[in-house]
Amino acid sequence: FLNIPLGAMAMIAIAVPVVIVTAASMVYFRLGRAVQYDLLSTQARQMALQAMEQNDQAARRADLGAALAQLQKAEVYASTLEEEALIQDLRVQVRNALDELDYVRRVNYQPAIVGGLPVTSNIVGIAAFDDELFLLDGASGSVLRAVLTGQGYQLDYTFQCQPGKYSEIVVGPLVEVIAWPAGYSPPAKVIASDTSGNVLYCRPDEPPVAERLTPPETDNWGNIPQAALDQGDYYALDLPSNGVWIYWRSNFGEPPAMFFDKGIPPLQDARDMLVDRDDLYLLQMDGSMIMCARDSLIVAPTNCASQAYIDRRPGRENLPLAPSSPFIQIISTPPPDPSLYLLEPLEHAVYHFSLRSLAFQRQYLPETPLPARQASAFAINSSRRYLYTALGNQIFYAAMP
Numbered sequence: 001f002l003n004i005p006l007g008a009m010a011m012i013a014i015a016v017p018v019v020i021v022t023a024a025s026m027v028y029f030r031l032g033r034a035v036q037y038d039l040l041s042t043q044a045r046q047m048a049l050q051a052m053e054q055n056d057q058a059a060r061r062a063d064l065g066a067a068l069a070q071l072q073k074a075e076v077y078a079s080t081l082e083e084e085a086l087i088q089d090l091r092v093q094v095r096n097a098l099d100e101l102d103y104v105r106r107v108n109y110q111p112a113i114v115g116g117l118p119v120t121s122n123i124v125g126i127a128a129f130d131d132e133l134f135l136l137d138g139a140s141g142s143v144l145r146a147v148l149t150g151q152g153y154q155l156d157y158t159f160q161c162q163p164g165k166y167s168e169i170v171v172g173p174l175v176e177v178i179a180w181p182a183g184y185s186p187p188a189k190v191i192a193s194d195t196s197g198n199v200l201y202c203r204p205d206e207p208p209v210a211e212r213l214t215p216p217e218t219d220n221w222g223n224i225p226q227a228a229l230d231q232g233d234y235y236a237l238d239l240p241s242n243g244v245w246i247y248w249r250s251n252f253g254e255p256p257a258m259f260f261d262k263g264i265p266p267l268q269d270a271r272d273m274l275v276d277r278d279d280l281y282l283l284q285m286d287g288s289m290i291m292c293a294r295d296s297l298i299v300a301p302t303n304c305a306s307q308a309y310i311d312r313r314p315g316r317e318n319l320p321l322a323p324s325s326p327f328i329q330i331i332s333t334p335p336p337d338p339s340l341y342l343l344e345p346l347e348h349a350v351y352h353f354s355l356r357s358l359a360f361q362r363q364y365l366p367e368t369p370l371p372a373r374q375a376s377a378f379a380i381n382s383s384r385r386y387l388y389t390a391l392g393n394q395i396f397y398a399a400m401p
Helices: 006-053 057-077 081-102
Strands: 104-107 123-128 132-137 142-148 153-155 164-166 169-171 176-179 190-193 198-202 209-212 226-230 233-238 243-247 270-276 279-284 289-293 303-307 329-333 339-344 349-354 360-366 377-381 386-391 394-399
Touching (some): 006 057, 006 081, 057 081, 081 104, 123 386, 169 209, 226 270, 270 329, 279 329, 329 377, 339 377
Parallel strands (some): 104 360, 123 377
Antiparallel strands (some): 142 153, 164 169, 176 190, 190 198, 198 209, 233 243, 270 279, 289 303, 329 339, 339 349, 349 360, 386 394
């Protein structure tokens, strides 16, 4: 050893620990990872089997959730394609069991718009027809049109429905888009409105026609963030007057009638609005719901009250339902299956409730994860059974089971 140069001895002193650590690491990654994989995957199987033996639905749900968490950990240690495939197969089985408990239906979303939308777009409203989509772009305050083709929905760059001056009416950024009934005058496919009480009648291959809402007999008027159409009647939510005003048969040339006769709820926190016959649904910023019933015969006063979402899932029967994040939009579907649908943005979930009682029926979730961005709008095409979800400038659609 005395004949070994000092430099070589220094290199040996450095290299030996490196070799030992490398060898130990290789042993760990080959053997330690396999041990961890076997341990975690076995625990997940045991939890899943235990869940299937549970009679208590809450305990079964908890065991299935724990099994899913263990499978996610085990996936980190999977080192072969066979192990990865096994984990995925077990995960699908556990997820399906959880879906059955939670009344979940999975939908296979596909990109809707051929070529996509401009990156600056932010779709905040959708009106869906058999072969057309009308998309409210919150960034530009305009409405876009897309037509269904064999490859998907193609943008119609000739469609006009945007802010501007129309004769003597200056229309600001549009905040609402609503399907317009066939046969109504003037003819249109959709009407869009700004917050100042102006509406645009928009249809393909024609320039928009503007009209101004006749204000009610009140000193405070002119900030209308929400509107709805039901059975041909137009409802405008106006913040300064704290009222919802009805334009019968959508006759905007006549002064409107007030929906409420007394007990008007505060409307400043209303995020979205829906009308079904004599029932008014006000979705609040915190995701809660205020329901108001109006007697069309004027026999009883308007009655408004907060309405809880009622759970019906096994082990949670008749308990209040709380989504992962507050609902942001509400829509309804016509007979033969009249229902309410609400959009939960974080998980891209669409919840299905019964009318009036708000009893939970089911929820629709993506089969595969959508991009990590909150949902901004949704719609349902009842005739085709298509579900549409917007994530900013991205639109997806899927067949509903």
